[in-house]
Amino acid sequence: MNPSHIKAPKNFEKMTGEEIKHLAGRFMGYMKPFLSQFILGCVCAVFYGASAAVQPFFIKYLMDDVLKKGNYEPLKWLLILILVSTILKGIFMYAQGFLLSYAGQSAVRHIRDEVNAHLQALPISFFEKWQAGQIMYRVITDIHQMTDTFTQAVIVLIADFFVFLFSVGAMIWIDWRLTLVAFLASPMIAFIMHYFGNLIQKFVSRMQNRVSDLNSLMQENINGIKVIKAFGAEEYEEKRFAEINERSFAAIMKSIQFKLTQTPLVEFFGTIGVIVIIAFGVYLVNMKPSFTAGSFLSFVAFMLMATSPINRFSNTYADLRKGFVSAARVFELLDIPIEAKDSGNARELEGVKGEVIFEDSKFSYDGKTPILKGITFTANPGETVAVVGPNGAGKTTLVNLIPRFYDLTGGKIFIDKNEIRDIKIKSLRSHIGVVLQDTVLFSGTIRDNIAYGNPDIPLEKVKEAAVIANAHDFIEKLPEGYDTTVGEKGVGLSGGQKQRISIARTVLRHPEILILDEATSSLDQESEALVQDALEKLMKGRTTFVIAHKLSTIRGADRILVLNAGRVEEVGKHEELMKKDGLYRKLYEAQKMIEETEEIEQNTEGE
Numbered sequence: 001m002n003p004s005h006i007k008a009p010k011n012f013e014k015m016t017g018e019e020i021k022h023l024a025g026r027f028m029g030y031m032k033p034f035l036s037q038f039i040l041g042c043v044c045a046v047f048y049g050a051s052a053a054v055q056p057f058f059i060k061y062l063m064d065d066v067l068k069k070g071n072y073e074p075l076k077w078l079l080i081l082i083l084v085s086t087i088l089k090g091i092f093m094y095a096q097g098f099l100l101s102y103a104g105q106s107a108v109r110h111i112r113d114e115v116n117a118h119l120q121a122l123p124i125s126f127f128e129k130w131q132a133g134q135i136m137y138r139v140i141t142d143i144h145q146m147t148d149t150f151t152q153a154v155i156v157l158i159a160d161f162f163v164f165l166f167s168v169g170a171m172i173w174i175d176w177r178l179t180l181v182a183f184l185a186s187p188m189i190a191f192i193m194h195y196f197g198n199l200i201q202k203f204v205s206r207m208q209n210r211v212s213d214l215n216s217l218m219q220e221n222i223n224g225i226k227v228i229k230a231f232g233a234e235e236y237e238e239k240r241f242a243e244i245n246e247r248s249f250a251a252i253m254k255s256i257q258f259k260l261t262q263t264p265l266v267e268f269f270g271t272i273g274v275i276v277i278i279a280f281g282v283y284l285v286n287m288k289p290s291f292t293a294g295s296f297l298s299f300v301a302f303m304l305m306a307t308s309p310i311n312r313f314s315n316t317y318a319d320l321r322k323g324f325v326s327a328a329r330v331f332e333l334l335d336i337p338i339e340a341k342d343s344g345n346a347r348e349l350e351g352v353k354g355e356v357i358f359e360d361s362k363f364s365y366d367g368k369t370p371i372l373k374g375i376t377f378t379a380n381p382g383e384t385v386a387v388v389g390p391n392g393a394g395k396t397t398l399v400n401l402i403p404r405f406y407d408l409t410g411g412k413i414f415i416d417k418n419e420i421r422d423i424k425i426k427s428l429r430s431h432i433g434v435v436l437q438d439t440v441l442f443s444g445t446i447r448d449n450i451a452y453g454n455p456d457i458p459l460e461k462v463k464e465a466a467v468i469a470n471a472h473d474f475i476e477k478l479p480e481g482y483d484t485t486v487g488e489k490g491v492g493l494s495g496g497q498k499q500r501i502s503i504a505r506t507v508l509r510h511p512e513i514l515i516l517d518e519a520t521s522s523l524d525q526e527s528e529a530l531v532q533d534a535l536e537k538l539m540k541g542r543t544t545f546v547i548a549h550k551l552s553t554i555r556g557a558d559r560i561l562v563l564n565a566g567r568v569e570e571v572g573k574h575e576e577l578m579k580k581d582g583l584y585r586k587l588y589e590a591q592k593m594i595e596e597t598e599e600i601e602q603n604t605e606g607e
Contacts, residue, residue, distance in 0.1 A: 023327050027150055030110050034103040041099030042158060048092035049162025051085050053170055056301035058082055062294070097155055104151035112143055115334060123339035124405045125365065133218065138333050142326040149323020153316045160309030167306035174299045181280055210248035217241055277303060340407050340425070347418075348427045352512040354381035354543035355416050356402060362410030363397060371397050373566040374411065379559075381512075384544045386554035388587065389563035395547045398563065399515045402545070403432045415513070433511030433542075435535070437518035437549075439498040446475055447482040450504045461508065469504035470534040471497070496527025503534045514544040520553060551588045560584065 031038055058078055119135070171179040217240060281296045356379040363372040371394045379385045387395045400406055401413060404425055413420045420428055441449050450465060451457045462482065466472040474497055478484040486493070499519065519535060520528045532553065548554045555574040562570035562577065562584045570582050577584040
């Protein structure tokens with residue numbers, strides 16, 4: 001069974017029996033490589049059940065052949081058999097538990113690896129729609145719940161199944177009438193477990209959604225703590241969190257309530273069966289000489305042995321329903337289509353000169369609302385093209401199409417006469433360097449971050465890249481230099497320092513095409529000057545696309561594209577565009593006026 005052929009159910013609160021069967025089948029698809037361990041574990045579970053089920057027979061022989069007849073000669077062998085059966089039971093219990101755990105945990109490990117690999121392959125649009133907290137809950141909590149279900153719960157079920165099977169077989173062998181009476185309560189017990197299992201599943205699904213929302217909100221609060229404090233919104237965020245937390249608490253308590261109600265009801269009907277059995281058994285002992293006290297006691301022992309798995313199953317069944325909800329949520333994540341794959345005739349991009357051609361390029365995020373409406377222009381090798389325009393004009397969208405972060409919905413893009421959809425994605429991106437406004441640094445050392453994706457590169461090369469990026473001097477002054485550990489999100493480094501590390505990382509990549517998206521915005525003047533100098537060194541000889549917050553920084557661009565409402569409204573150098581009474585001139589003069597006003601205010605405050 002190919003796991004990918006079975007899609008996850010859409011309604012987690014009301015999964016049908018067929019959907020649950022499919023989820024179990026999908027999980028078993030991941031179990032295939034470990035089927036030998038699973039089967040061997042089941043064999044050990046059979047022997048465990050047999051070694052456990054044989055022990056109540058010793059009660060019968062002790063009562064009927066030793067105590068009743070006063071024959072103590074077999075007692076020694078009987079005690080030895082009890083000891084041997086106990087040792088065997090322990091050995092088989094360990095073996096089946098270890099083997100089934102190994103198979104189950106290995107399958108879950110593969111699922112976790114597949115989920116992580118799948119996340120890496122998902123399109124950027126996915127991460128723009130899903131909150132990080134929702135993703136993390138599924139990757140960590142839901143997979144953990146899956147692990148508990150398909151390892152611990154299943155191990156208990158398999159072991160208990162064989163204990164139950166052998167116990168019932170022995171009960172029938174002792175007296176089929178008593179066995180029939182013992183199972184009179186079974187339909188009611190089955191109904192209770194099914195009814196409460198559905199309720200538990202419903203509220204577990206709600207609880208998981210609520211906790212996922214809590215994770216997302218907590219992450220938002222941590223990332224935006226400066227904004228929260230600056231706006232004095234602590235109480236507002238506390239109230240938001242408390243409301244979601246209250247809904248989560250209510251869903252959790254409902255599922256606990258149903259689980260706690262189910263167990264005593266199952267035990268109640270099971271106890272009624274036991275009472276009837278005892279009454280009927282005493283009657284048989286008194287009325288039928290062939291039905292001895294030893295037979296009755298051993299029957300009761302077998303019945304209690306068979307009842308224990310039923311009681312445990314009433315608890316395990318609730319855990320199973322939880323696990324299936326988690327499995328459905330994990331598999332739903334795996335079912336999300338990955339970003340566009342390489343076409344069958346895709347090839348490597350070699351000997352790149354850096355010519356980029358947009359030919360009637362169109363794009364829409366939802367397939368309905370056009371963002372780019374037929375963009376046509378050519379960026380020559382080594383040329384710097386600045387892309388400007390009002391907010392929402394499509395600037396970032398345009399440059400994101402070059403490395404295929406998104407795919408065109410119309411038209412074409414060429415690199416050196418190669419249509420980008422005919423180039424292998426990994427090869428395409430290896431020739432493109434991206435420096436973003438929001439610098440991303442990863443856990444590890446500064447050296448690790450500069451050499452990101454290429455950890456074996458010599459330190460000398462890392463330092464050369466840092467020198468070009470104007471980062472070497474401040475790195476050398478750090479306590480451990482290039483081996484200094486970077487805190488989460490680069491805590492401890494200034495914005496300019498983080499940006500220069502990012503530039504060094506791009507330098508080391510040696511891309512022929514550069515994308516600079518607001519790379520110097522939100523930096524102070526000193527940092528901006530250092531970063532701008534580093535960028536100018538990086539841009540030499542490379543085809544560069546620049547989106548700049550400050551239009552004054554792109555005055556030297558070879559060409560400026562002025563976007564408006566998804567179309568190219570103007571094209572030219574700074575001087576050419578300023579001579580026109582067009583959109584660029586209006587944007588430039590408006591920004592210049594704002595900058596002059598801010599400078600006057602700063603000077604006034606300084607006085």
